[in-house]
Amino acid sequence: MNRRTRIFLPLIIAISIAMGIFLGTSLNYQKKTITFFGGTPQERKIKRLIDYIQYEYVDEVDTDSLLDGTIKHMLDKLDPHSVYISARELEGVSESMNGKFVGIGIQFRMYRDSLTVVKVLDKGPSEKAGIKAGDRILIADNDTLYGKQINSDYILKTLKGKPDTSVDLIIYRKSEDELLPFTIVRGEVPINSVDAHYMLSEDLGYIKINKFAATTYQEFKVALNDLLDKGMKKLVLDLRHNPGGYLQVATQIIDEFLEDGKLIVFTKNKKGRIDETFATSKGDFEDGHVFVLINGASASASEIVAGALQDNDKGTIVGRRSFGKGLVQQEMQLGDGSAVRLTVSRYYTPTGRSIQKPYENKGNGEYFNDFEQRYHGGELMNADSIKVNDSLKYETPKGKIVYGGGGIIPDIFVPIDTTMFFPDFHYQRSRQFVFQYLDTHVDEFEGWSFDTLMSDFDKDKHIFNEYMSEIPSEFQSFTGEEEKNFRLYLKALFAQQIFDINAYFRIVNEQDMMIRKVIELHDEGYPIDP
Template sequence: MQWVRCRKRQNVSFRPTMFAMLRRVADPMNNAFRCILIITLLLSGVYTGKAQSPRVARGGEDDRFNIGRGTLFSATASKNQTAEKLKTPYSETILNDIDESIDIITRNYYSSSDARPDILAKSGINSMLRSLDPHSSYYDPPEFEDLIGEQKSEYFGTGVTISDFERDGILESYVISTFPASAADRAGLRFGDRIIAVNGSVVAGLTSREIRGLIRGPLGTTVRLTIERSGKLINFDLRRAKIASPTVTNAFLLGNGVGIIELSDGFSLTTPAEFDAALIKLKSEGMRSLVLDLRGNPGGVLESAIRVAERFLPAGRTIVSQRGRGIYDNRVWKSENRRPETIPIIILVNRETASASEVLAGALQDNDRALIVGEKTFGKGLVQTVIDLPGGGGLTLTTARYFTPSGRLIQRDYEKTGNYDYYRHSDSPDPSTQKVAKTRTNRTVYGGDGISPDKQAVLEQFTAGRIALLDPIFFFTREIIYGRIPGISVSDSPDNPDEIKITPVFINFAKKWPGVSHLTKTDAEWAVSRIRFNLILAMSGNSAAESYRLRNDPVVKTALNFLPDALTFAKSTFTPKSPFSQVK
């Protein structure tokens, strides 16, 4: 995703000739609907008005949507544009039909609650964008505010992480962890605390996402949480503050000079600085090779992924190219690093590794700089530009496509399948239709279907049976912490949960839950590992728990066997080779 903003308050104005089609309805949602419709008409060629772009350093060419790295999106009409040219008969007909349709639906549909104009407009906007591609999306003002906070790796809240768990048919929200030094951490909220009320309002029946919305709020304000802990109700008054939400969630030595950096929460504006800090820390501790974990990384700010790739590629090497409709949507990023890191690298990926994280993996794979281990990535190679809309909402609009250094398209085909199959990876391209390309050392790689790993790794299977175990795992951990499981106490081995013998007791405990009539040996072992993770999370915090998980991760253990291959790649990176070649 490109981090490009279009703010109504910052050099963006709508001339009366263009806004004439928007001003008839004062509701912000309807205005947003009209604005997006105009954008869609412009992209389709129906709406013929040109947009005048602000001047940027690389030239003064005008383009319909001058959206590029470091610039603002502008929807300002050209000075010589007339109202007659902007308001084509076809576009006016569409806008009039929208007005009339919303009016008819809101006045005549049998359910007035379902026929609210804001709901209809939001649904219409998203349907319109979905007809273009699966990744262009509209965000109402609260959602857009969350999106902006994610890209900045911050939000205003108390620093508490909550999740939903069900027992005896009742779904409730519980505290899982707290951010270090946050208001929730200082106040003493703990793993397993059940949330009863927010500011005196009982939250029974609400999901954790809805409760999160109640907990977050303006900077400096106070929120009261009422929780239940071991049968007692406790009130906590917490002052909302800016909460840092780092994307580099863990960095430590696995042993034998091998460091691991977990970068699974996307790429934000702060990711390069976070990554540099992790590298410096690990190198000071003796790191000689690196495992970079991108599993589950959904992408994010493209420039941040490029900066991470640049840490390992010598100056002049291509990182990624971007091809789109506008002048500034077509560019190539090359490394400018004259002193890159030379350590061997293994990158872990899975089917949820997407977008900017695929750009990073593809750049290092095509340059033969890193060994990719795991499973095929998601296959999202579309560039979304973030655009503000009048009224506080916004959208992410696809403006270009990514290509790896060897010229491979990352994006999977989405035109021949529905969204359900697309997101479930039910579709599989015909291998004969995939573009063949060559890496820097002439290895064969394929385009049009994500990034395929150099080495497959056995992945943990998250079956329906294991999903059914999640609730009993959480509640069993909670009972251990409160000292309510006979014969098992955290105090027996506070620093090493592996020594706590819990398997037989848990099996009997779990059988009380629906869908858990029989546990295989493998599932029981998996469940016990999760319980131990939870116990470390409760006793020592998130960082220690994640360290435990990664040290015992079978994919990580498998990846370490391929370190000699990664070393070979590292040596080849700094040896002159022929340029990339492509064949069909």
């Protein structure tokens, strides 16, 4: 331990203790406004300590950074989901969960020292102004953005701003080989949480939700109504890799499936207060059957949806055991633009089970990344390898046995498809390859419809062969099935760039084992009522 560490360690411990006292006495979000350094002895104590460090300590110290680290250290001692969010991080998190941001509406990347538009976002200012994918943004408000090293934060700061402000751009358009001036008025750009919706068959619909944000319910209703208009009788609700979000939004979606008066979820805080949420009579899909797809990355609000439907004997849960998060967080502002998300209660499914997996005596790395443990334990390949606790056994109204204590166990298990997993190199390199290919073959897909791409894309394998010719030899070994699935993945990436994310999922789902299992069940007339 060096001299500086010996000096700082007592200070950090002292601040941790003082902050712990402060949180314990003042952080009652229902009754008090959260303020730092008020009139209590504990608050005055920590304020005095920080003043000593700031004004008397022998070296210059960034007390803000010291305090941030101390808060994070304290929260790490609570549970894995109580977290500190700095002011800088909070802006991005808030945008994502609000379902919109203010900017010019593009996806971009630095390509050969130029800021290049990868995708123009639907209904955004750039689309209205006529910006196209492949355009190089050379200058923004007289600030040169090419030929130098700039990071994403700098670009975002330049292109984003307040609503109705403008930014003057000079763009190089390769297809026209000329510089073009644009003035774009910044505006709200939607961040969609419903990735895709389409019909899998004549009466089987599909909706993919990536998170439960402020706008998710409205997006879901649009998708649901569109599919109902197309004759949907059964729905596949894909919640795989959905980490959760707002509980209230999840309950709104569940209400579309459950009859009036059915219990959706209840929460309990440290004082024993129970808050229950019940379905209403407004649901538009109460008579339809829903298949919910989950996996080990389906968490929190996704598990509330799956648990509510499973416990009410409504629908069928398909896939693999979910993540296992049964804790509810409250976001609390700290007065300087930062915030904490503090666990304030636990939630329980209608039968009364908590699906929170154990986190005591586990580091955050082990807690959040237990994929390998599940894989080596065999549960990703075999349902019989899923460990259950008989003391946490519950029964649904129709007599189905369900378990608490670590995620939602599906009604119908589908093993992992190892042929769909490629080395990380391919996921990264293939996206770069697709962008480069489209950038240098501008006219190849001109006038193509989605149906044309589905039937005619890379029939002679020239695109696949070009990709393989550009990668190191150690990544060129594919089995026949792996090559087939990777070519499908390449096709989906092209569809995403040429059309949209909906087109991407329509293609990758063709070989998806869970989707194929649902179609098999559907074709067999499942569910068969007793």
